[in-house]
Amino acid sequence: MTLRLENIEAGYGGIAALRGVSIEVRAGEIVAILGANGAGKSTTLKVISGLVRPSGGAVYLEDRRIDRLRPYETARLGLVHCPEGRRLFANMTVLENLEMGAYQRGDKAGVKRDIEKMTGLFDVLGSRRAQLAGTLSGGEQQMLALARALMARPKVLLLDEPSLGLAPMLIEQIFATIAQIRREGVTILLVEQNAHMALEVADRGYVLETGHVAVTGDADELRNHPAVIEAYLGGA
Amino acid sequence: MEALFSRLSNDFVLICVYLVLALSLNLINGYAGLFSLGHAGFWAVGAYCGSAFIIYSHQAGPGIPGALLFCGGITAAMGGAALVGLIVGLPSLRLQGDYLAIASLGFSLIVVNILNNLAVVGGASSFPFGGLVWPDGALYDLKARVAHNLTHIVLGVLAVGTCTLVIRNIRHSSHGRAILSLREDEVASAMCGVNVVKYKLLVFVLGAAFAGLAGVLYATYTTRIAPEAFNFMESVKILLMVVLGGLGSLSGTFIAVIVLYEVPELLRMSHVTIAGSPVADWWVMLYALVLVMLMILRPQGLLGSKELFECAGIRRLFGMAGRGGREA
Ligand SMILES: Nc1ncnc2c1ncn2[C@@H]1O[C@H](COP(=O)(O)OP(=O)(O)OP(=O)(O)O)[C@@H](O)[C@H]1O
Ligand SMILES: [Mg+2]
Numbered sequence: 001m002t003l004r005l006e007n008i009e010a011g012y013g014g015i016a017a018l019r020g021v022s023i024e025v026r027a028g029e030i031v032a033i034l035g036a037n038g039a040g041k042s043t044t045l046k047v048i049s050g051l052v053r054p055s056g057g058a059v060y061l062e063d064r065r066i067d068r069l070r071p072y073e074t075a076r077l078g079l080v081h082c083p084e085g086r087r088l089f090a091n092m093t094v095l096e097n098l099e100m101g102a103y104q105r106g107d108k109a110g111v112k113r114d115i116e117k118m119t120g121l122f123d124v125l126g127s128r129r130a131q132l133a134g135t136l137s138g139g140e141q142q143m144l145a146l147a148r149a150l151m152a153r154p155k156v157l158l159l160d161e162p163s164l165g166l167a168p169m170l171i172e173q174i175f176a177t178i179a180q181i182r183r184e185g186v187t188i189l190l191v192e193q194n195a196h197m198a199l200e201v202a203d204r205g206y207v208l209e210t211g212h213v214a215v216t217g218d219a220d221e222l223r224n225h226p227a228v229i230e231a232y233l234g235g236a
Numbered sequence: 237m238e239a240l241f242s243r244l245s246n247d248f249v250l251i252c253v254y255l256v257l258a259l260s261l262n263l264i265n266g267y268a269g270l271f272s273l274g275h276a277g278f279w280a281v282g283a284y285c286g287s288a289f290i291i292y293s294h295q296a297g298p299g300i301p302g303a304l305l306f307c308g309g310i311t312a313a314m315g316g317a318a319l320v321g322l323i324v325g326l327p328s329l330r331l332q333g334d335y336l337a338i339a340s341l342g343f344s345l346i347v348v349n350i351l352n353n354l355a356v357v358g359g360a361s362s363f364p365f366g367g368l369v370w371p372d373g374a375l376y377d378l379k380a381r382v383a384h385n386l387t388h389i390v391l392g393v394l395a396v397g398t399c400t401l402v403i404r405n406i407r408h409s410s411h412g413r414a415i416l417s418l419r420e421d422e423v424a425s426a427m428c429g430v431n432v433v434k435y436k437l438l439v440f441v442l443g444a445a446f447a448g449l450a451g452v453l454y455a456t457y458t459t460r461i462a463p464e465a466f467n468f469m470e471s472v473k474i475l476l477m478v479v480l481g482g483l484g485s486l487s488g489t490f491i492a493v494i495v496l497y498e499v500p501e502l503l504r505m506s507h508v509t510i511a512g513s514p515v516a517d518w519w520v521m522l523y524a525l526v527l528v529m530l531m532i533l534r535p536q537g538l539l540g541s542k543e544l545f546e547c548a549g550i551r552r553l554f555g556m557a558g559r560g561g562r563e564a
Contacts, residue, residue: 049427085428089420089543092413100417103410104429152428196329 001062001079001155001187003048004028008067010047017043019211020057023189026154030178032198032219034232035208042084043189044208045158048189049081050074061156076104078155082162084191086145090134090135094125097133097144101151111151118147121177138165146174153203156187163194173202176218195232199223245385251497252392253454256490257397258477260446265475266483266541267407268439269419270329272405274340275474277347278317278444282451282465284357285316291365309452317448318441325440330433332422336440344471353464358462365459388457389423395453399446401487416484480530482537487544492537 003025003042010018017040025031033041046052047060050071059067065075070095075081077163089097099116099166102111119126122143128136133144146162159178163171182188206230207215215225222228260379261275288314291303301320328339365427372555406412417425426432455461477496481488503518530537 001413026411041396051423052425072429072431075427079426083424087421087427088425091420092416096413098414098418099410099429100425101542103414148428 002060003187004060005044005048005057006060006201007057008044008047008059010043010052010054012052017211018047019052021208021211021213022057023206023213025187025189026223027187028180028182028185029204030190030202032124032195032202032205033191033208034195034198034222034228036231038210038228039208040211041208042160044084045081045160045189047193048158049079051067052083078153079158080149080152080154080156080162081146081158082149083175084160088090088141088145088148091132093145094133094136095129097143097148098151098185100126101148105153110153114151114153118150121146122130124166135157139167140169142166143170143174146177150181154186156189156190157181158191160191162190163192163197171197181200195228200209241382245389247455247498247501248491249385249388249392249453250311250510251494252396253387253395253450253457254474254477254493254497255490255551256399256446256450256453256492257474258481259396259403259486260443260450262478262481262486262489263406263475264439265444265478266445266485267364267412267419268436269405270436270438270440271334271337272322272340272443273337273448273468273470273471273475274347275341275443276466276468277340277344277468279322279451279454280320280347280351280463281471282313282317282448283455283461283466284351284363284451285448286310286313286452287363287365288312288357288457290456291363294350306452306456309456311447311477313452314445315448316452318445321441321444322437324444325437328563329436330442341468341471344466344468348463351466354503360463362460362462365456382460384457388453391453395449399449402442405485411435453559476527480527480556482541484541485537485539485543487540488537488542490546491539518524 003023004008005122008018008021009016021040021044023033023044025107035041043052047053047054047067050066050069050073054067055066061074061077061079064077066077066079069077071081080097081234089100092100094113099111102114105108119129119153120189124140124172125144127148128140133141136144142165149157162174162178166174171194178188178190179201183224190198199222201220203217205216205222207222208215215222216228217225223233257275260271264270264272264275286309286423289307293300293305293308310326324339324343325336328335338472351357357363406415414425414428414430417428418432418435422432477492478489479498481490483491500516500519503519504514505514508515510518
């Protein structure tokens, strides 16, 4: 599915966080959003999933305008937001968290199969099905958050810093998983601080700067863009 | 003998009434995490709607059988309480945060106030059933009183049973998981596709309807209700029963209701005095002390969110294998 943001403006109580952001994610693409802290990356994802209502502009999923929908309605359209800070159900088990991810699905057998798939994909989760999500380590929680999002069988997946706080080995695994999900036909919009990894897996990217798009282009172009290199790729 | 039967049946029926109240508040507060401070208000609405229906229908048609009147009373009580629940819940549950606590507290105060001034249901004095009791007969007639008590014991068991079954079935469905997730993180629930406002309203209205059921049961049993019986302290008492038993634990609620109901009753009967005043007068202090201790030693309540049969000690007692993993 194609996702299109046109001239989005949004803010929190009078403070503008986004000032005219236009982003397009074509069906089957991985698009990365890069930017400094506070640039408006998470806000962009919140506008798409309906957590923040934009004060101007429009969001389209295919040809349908979705910027007036509430979060549960966008979720039911197959637009799944894996938020910043994991937001797991801390006092529910790993298994229950996965089942909640599949809340809107009707196919019980498919859900069961997907739970097996997730616990195979992230093997630490398999042995901890009955453990409360809040007692998992930070990295394990991060994986559970991704697995819960995948349980919804998303058509469009919004990922907010999925590699945050993970050991290098696990970062590799997360990005390999993201590439794998895309091969299954999921459209992905990825917010990342790890610009290096993000641009390796992404097709295109946008760089946000204080609420507007500063640079955009193919992943290759961005990797060689002087401003991007200086700010996000460690000046190498 | 008669006195003993009368006392035991009285305790039994009133415990049933508090059980229905506490179980339904546990659905609202323990499962969905909605903090309601006005459960006694819905109890009052149920008691008065049910009584008004029964008394005025009886006046209109003295020939209507008692059982039919009672069934109509239940419908009026649960329907009235549910409707009021919808009216209180609709504006306050759309907002995130603790608006519900304030709104429900205000609501319960208003209800008592309105009832105190509503002449058609007796105003501040009681709203008696007159000579009307079910099964038919006068209360002062011993045989009728025994039949009245026995009937209400059966009705109490039915009410508690229905309430427990409904809540248990909800808990173990996919709706139950969605309701539990609200307590954890509403935003995350919404992102999983849960219609948060709809579920919160559903839980709140259902809980209010059961409080209404407790109301009609209480009214026909005591045959004489007054607004003062449903004051704010009653809401607090029901809440304490839920918190003491454990938010989200039905068997915990059973234990807590029985303990919190019986201890003051037994103290009252004991005639023991401490420092010149009857021990029952000290109960309020003791009560507060026990609660403070509990919150320090076991903040999750007696059983946490587990059920009795899930606790390791009980399982060992009955030789069941532990399921393990889940710590409260
Ligand atoms: N709930 C909120 N209330 C008020 N201001 C907010 C809120 N959330 C975000 N902001 C502000 O909006 C701006 C954009 O925030 P946003 O979370 O989108 O940044 P970000 O690009 O995701 O940053 P980071 O990389 O640190 O996660 C910031 O200036 C932030 O202070
Ligand atoms: Mg962010």
